[in-house]
Amino acid sequence: MGQAWTSLVVEGCAAEAEAAIEAVQAPGEEVSIPLLTGDDKRCCMRFVVRKFGRKSCFLFSCGHTLPTCSGVPSWPLEIRNAEGQGKSAYAVSDLPENQILLEEEPFYTRTPPAELHGRPEWDEDWSAAFTRIKAPMRLPGGESEKEKPLLASTALVRDVLGFVKMPESLRGALMSFSFPPLDLEHGLVDVALQLAKLCKERLPECKAFQVEWLQVGILVTEMNIFPGGRVFWTMSRINHSCAPNCVFTNAPGRWGLRTLRPIRKGEELTISYLGEELLLPTSQRRWLLWRSKCFICQCSRCTSSEDPLRDRACICLGRAPLSWRVVHKPAVWQRADPSTKSRAVALLKEGFVFASTGEIRRTAEGAWVQVEKCEVNGQTSGWGLIDGAALGLGRLIEPCEGRLPSLCPQDGVAPGELRDRLQKRALASRAGLRLNWYDGDNLERHLLPAASAATQWRRDDGDDEDIDTETGAEVQGPAFLPIGWARLRGECWHCRCGCITKAMAAEKELSEVAQRVFALSLPEQPRASQAGVKGLALPDEGFVLTALRLADDAGRLFGRRHWIWQWGLLFAVDLDLSLIRYTYMQWDAAFASRTTAMLIEVWDWLTSLGLSQEPSLFLHSRAQRLAKELESVILPNHPKDRFRELQGELRRRLEASSPSVSLLPPREFIPGSLFIAH
Numbered sequence: 001m002g003q004a005w006t007s008l009v010v011e012g013c014a015a016e017a018e019a020a021i022e023a024v025q026a027p028g029e030e031v032s033i034p035l036l037t038g039d040d041k042r043c044c045m046r047f048v049v050r051k052f053g054r055k056s057c058f059l060f061s062c063g064h065t066l067p068t069c070s071g072v073p074s075w076p077l078e079i080r081n082a083e084g085q086g087k088s089a090y091a092v093s094d095l096p097e098n099q100i101l102l103e104e105e106p107f108y109t110r111t112p113p114a115e116l117h118g119r120p121e122w123d124e125d126w127s128a129a130f131t132r133i134k135a136p137m138r139l140p141g142g143e144s145e146k147e148k149p150l151l152a153s154t155a156l157v158r159d160v161l162g163f164v165k166m167p168e169s170l171r172g173a174l175m176s177f178s179f180p181p182l183d184l185e186h187g188l189v190d191v192a193l194q195l196a197k198l199c200k201e202r203l204p205e206c207k208a209f210q211v212e213w214l215q216v217g218i219l220v221t222e223m224n225i226f227p228g229g230r231v232f233w234t235m236s237r238i239n240h241s242c243a244p245n246c247v248f249t250n251a252p253g254r255w256g257l258r259t260l261r262p263i264r265k266g267e268e269l270t271i272s273y274l275g276e277e278l279l280l281p282t283s284q285r286r287w288l289l290w291r292s293k294c295f296i297c298q299c300s301r302c303t304s305s306e307d308p309l310r311d312r313a314c315i316c317l318g319r320a321p322l323s324w325r326v327v328h329k330p331a332v333w334q335r336a337d338p339s340t341k342s343r344a345v346a347l348l349k350e351g352f353v354f355a356s357t358g359e360i361r362r363t364a365e366g367a368w369v370q371v372e373k374c375e376v377n378g379q380t381s382g383w384g385l386i387d388g389a390a391l392g393l394g395r396l397i398e399p400c401e402g403r404l405p406s407l408c409p410q411d412g413v414a415p416g417e418l419r420d421r422l423q424k425r426a427l428a429s430r431a432g433l434r435l436n437w438y439d440g441d442n443l444e445r446h447l448l449p450a451a452s453a454a455t456q457w458r459r460d461d462g463d464d465e466d467i468d469t470e471t472g473a474e475v476q477g478p479a480f481l482p483i484g485w486a487r488l489r490g491e492c493w494h495c496r497c498g499c500i501t502k503a504m505a506a507e508k509e510l511s512e513v514a515q516r517v518f519a520l521s522l523p524e525q526p527r528a529s530q531a532g533v534k535g536l537a538l539p540d541e542g543f544v545l546t547a548l549r550l551a552d553d554a555g556r557l558f559g560r561r562h563w564i565w566q567w568g569l570l571f572a573v574d575l576d577l578s579l580i581r582y583t584y585m586q587w588d589a590a591f592a593s594r595t596t597a598m599l600i601e602v603w604d605w606l607t608s609l610g611l612s613q614e615p616s617l618f619l620h621s622r623a624q625r626l627a628k629e630l631e632s633v634i635l636p637n638h639p640k641d642r643f644r645e646l647q648g649e650l651r652r653r654l655e656a657s658s659p660s661v662s663l664l665p666p667r668e669f670i671p672g673s674l675f676i677a678h
C-alpha cells in the first residue's frame, strides 16, 4: 500500500530489456520496453517489476501499444500523483482526437459466478446472515437517506474469493490501486466490513486473512473494476470525468483507450465510469458515482452552477408577438375559432393594428394568431389567419415588432404525440391504462403553451445577438442559448425574459422516475427466450405506453431540450427499430421519416451539449441500423421528398463520422403482446 511507482523507459532490443529489468533495484518499478518487430516496425511492451528476496522477480505485461504503430514508440501517458488527490494519468505529448492510445489486457479478472456454485457453505445459516447485511446510503453532509439501503451481493463475495486466491504478488499489486479509507461513512465500506466478517467466519480460504484485508479486497476491486469484472494496470488508474476526454473501448477480447478529442501535453486523461448515465443531470450523476465509486465528482460539469441537460422551454418561446397589423387589402375576416369555416366576428381593415394574446394555433389552413378582446380598441376576441397561402392569397397580417415564431411544419414527433403514435400504429388502444409507478395527472397546471412545447430546438436558431457579426459564426460557450430557452443556474431556470421556478419539484420527481424507466437495461423486464431472439426484452404493453407518456409529459412541461424528452426519443427510436425487426409491422415513408427525425433530433441535442467532439459516439450503431432499415421502406408518392431528405441527412452524418465505440447501444424490446414466437 502507498507504494510509489516510477516509470523507466528502456530503449533497445529484447536482450537489453532483460538486462535493464535485471538492473532494476527497487521493487515495483514500471518498465517500458520498446521492441523491434517485423518490417522494422517498433512495438513496445510494458512491464511491472516486483522483486521478492534476492532473485525472484515477478513480471506482468500490463499493456502494449498497437502492433500497427510505427515510428518511435512512446508510452502515451504517465501515471503520477496529482496535487492533493491521489494518482492520475497525464498525456506525455499532444494527442489527436479519436485515436487508440493503448490496448491492454486485464491483469486480474474477477472470479466467475460459476465458481460460487454448489459450495457446501451456502446453507441456510449463510443465506440468513448474508441477507441481513445492509447499510444506509446517504450523501456526505448528512442529507437524509435517498434510496434503499445498500445490500450485499454475490459480486462482492466473488471479490473476496478472487482476492484471497490470487498470488501474493498480484494481491500486492492490486492493493496499490486506490480505495476509500476504511473509516469513510459510506454504505459500501460498511457492507464490505460486514461481508468480510462473514467470509472470514465461514469460508476456509478466508480464515488466514484479517477482516480488514478482506474488506480492502472488496473495496479495491469494486473501485477499480471495469465492465466484465476486469482490472487493468493502466486503464484502471485513469480518473473519472463527466466530460471525459477519453473512452474505454471494448471489443471482444480487446480492451483499449481512445481519445474523444484532441488532448494537450500534460493534460489529465479522463474516462467516464458511467455508461448512459453520463446523460443524466448533475445531481443524479453525482449520486450514482458516490454510490458505486465512493467519491463526490468534482469534474467541470459537476462543479458548474449550470446544467444544460435540464434546459427548458420558456412560455415566451412559442408566443407570437403581441402587436399585429393587417396588411391585406382591403380587409381580413376575424373568426370566432381558428378556421375559415368558423363564424366571422369582425372585419379588420388594412392598416388596422390590434393586440394579440400571444397564442398561436397551427391548422391545415395555416397559423392563426389569437386576437385579444379590447374595449378601447373595439376588438372582440377571436382569431386571425396570418398567411393566406392556403386560400390563394399572400400574407394577411404581420407582427408590428419582433419576429414570427417558426411556422414551418415540424419534423419528428412533438411532445404529446409519442404515445399516440405507437398506439395508432402497433397497439390495441388501452386508453385509461394505469401503472402505479407513474401518474402525471397532477402536472396539467404546469404545462407549457402547445407552441412553446412543440418548438424544435435547432443549432441555427440563434438570433442576431448570438451571431458573430464578422464571421457569421455562432458564438459558442456555456452562455449560448437560443431565445426562449431557459438554463438552470442555481435553483432556478433563467430565460432572457426572466426567471422560472415553476414545476421545479415536478421536474425532480419526473427525473427520478425517468432515470429508471429509460435505463438501457430496462430493468426487470421479461425476455424472449426463443432461439434467435436472445436478449429481446418483452415489457408489458402498459410499461411501454406509460414510458412514452412520461416522455410526452416531460416534453410538454419542459420542451424539447430537456433530457427526459431526449431519452424518451431514444426509447422510441429503439422501439421502432425493434418493431421492424421482430414484428410483421412494415414501415411506410411517413412513419420512418419521423423515426429518422427523432434520431436526428437527439443527435443535434448531443452536439449542442459538447460532451465529445463526435456525437456519433453515442449514436453510431443505432444510426447505422436505422439507415439500413430505411432502405427497405415502401415509398408512396406523397411524403417521398421529405423522406429522401431525412434519409440523406442521416447518411451524410454517418459518413462524416468515424465508426467508433458505441456508448449507447440500441436496446431490443417490443411490447410482450406483439411478440409472436416462431
Ligand SMILES: [Zn+2]
Pocket: 042, 043, 044, 064, 065, 066, 067, 069, 073
Ligand atoms: Zn508499438
Ligand SMILES: [Zn+2]
Pocket: 241, 242, 243, 285, 297, 298, 299, 300, 301, 302
Ligand atoms: Zn462529474
Ligand SMILES: [Zn+2]
Pocket: 314, 315, 316, 317, 484, 485, 495, 496, 497, 498
Ligand atoms: Zn422566456
Ligand SMILES: [Zn+2]
Pocket: 492, 493, 494, 499, 500
Ligand atoms: Zn433566478
